[in-house]
Amino acid sequence: MRKPLALSLTASALAFSASMAHAADSVDPNLPEYEAVSGVSGNLTSIGSDTLNNLMTLWSEGFRSFYPNVAIQIQGAGSGTAPPALVEGTAQFGPMSRPMRGTEIEEFEANYGYEPLPMRGAIDAIGVFVHRDNPVTCVSMQEIDAIFSSTRAGGADAAITTWGELGAEGEWADRAIATYGRNSASGTYGYFREVALFGGDYSADVREQPGSSTVIQGVASDLGGIGYSGVGYGTADVRALDIRGDDGTCYTTDDAPEGTYPIARFLYVYMNVDPNAELEPLRAE
CATH class of the missing domain: 3.40.190.10 (Periplasmic binding protein-like II)
Known part of the structure; x- marks a missing residue:
């Protein structure tokens, strides 16, 4: 069964939240405890915002606490580097400290036939x-x-x-x-x-x-x-x-x-998610 897109990065988000003592009161007490699945391994790359570099690092560390066989590379050279990385397929995640511009979305859509998926990750x-x-x-x-x-x-x-x-x-x-x-x-x-x-x-x-x-x-x-x-x-x-x-x-x-x-x-993380296809296990988790 395909997981709801809103649950993407659940493992890393939960691990990060657990590491932030001051965030405890803001975490929904009804949120189910995350359970790791077997067989998840591979490589992930994040290219984009320098502002989000520390947060992406914390999320990746949280994710790897569940999945130590996943290697995650993070490059923070600026938000402007995220859209071309997603278009070229050199990154699975494109963190940005601003929304994508219309021209950036159009270039992505011209390559894939659908728009990149934005997720609001934080208030900065x-x-x-x-x-x-x-x-x-x-x-x-x-x-x-x-x-x-x-x-x-x-x-x-x-x-x-x-x-x-x-x-x-x-x-x-x-x-x-x-x-x-x-x-x-x-x-x-x-x-x-x-x-x-x-x-x-x-x-x-x-x-x-x-x-x-x-x-x-x-x-x-x-x-x-x-x-x-x-x-x-x-x-x-x-x-x-x-x-x-x-x-x-x-x-x-x-x-x-x-x-x-x-x-x-708001700070964003953009992803290449085909709305008509299943997410592979690594990105789904």
Whole structure:
């Protein structure tokens, strides 16, 4: 009997949930305990989002705790690498931090006769990180735009270039702001531009990085640094700024599930699943 598509990755999802103590209250108590099946082995490849790299790794480790004879390779070079990998058949999973574009779906459908299957895997808050010693704690969306963009579509009169303009005092007042961000292959790059830059353009001064970890490393090594990244990549050397809402409240990344933290989005895993065919045992599990 063919398994419902919604149950794909059940083993790995359950194993990951079990490893997250804080997630215990959010797991449906009526969810049946997963039972491994015999004879599952082979190779799986995931190519896509750097933001999802850690989560895909945790899921794969959970899956392999049930099926140690499965080898899983994970490559996180950016969301833009997922669609061609699925089209070319070099990956079974295409994690993306943004929805596929219409042109990407059309290319896939032209090859296979059906659309790729999207699954929402998580809600991700984009943290705006500063050095741990930075005294600034909360900024508005308009201020973020004035820091990172050249167009200031959010309505700011001028670019913000020093920490004193955000309320820092003393030796921090004249300290120059150094911006770090992702490159254009990243779904996070496009999402941050649309939401935090109000659809405007990045400043040429933003230091583009190939991955989330390198954004964090840049900020951690630069007292004046500020950069955006999936919140899961934060370390003890950096701190995520709160973001001031229209009501004047400073919201944290923990508020993302309630919808009050303004820079948060769904993360997706795309798959090549023929709606008229049985899933092979490996991918079905």
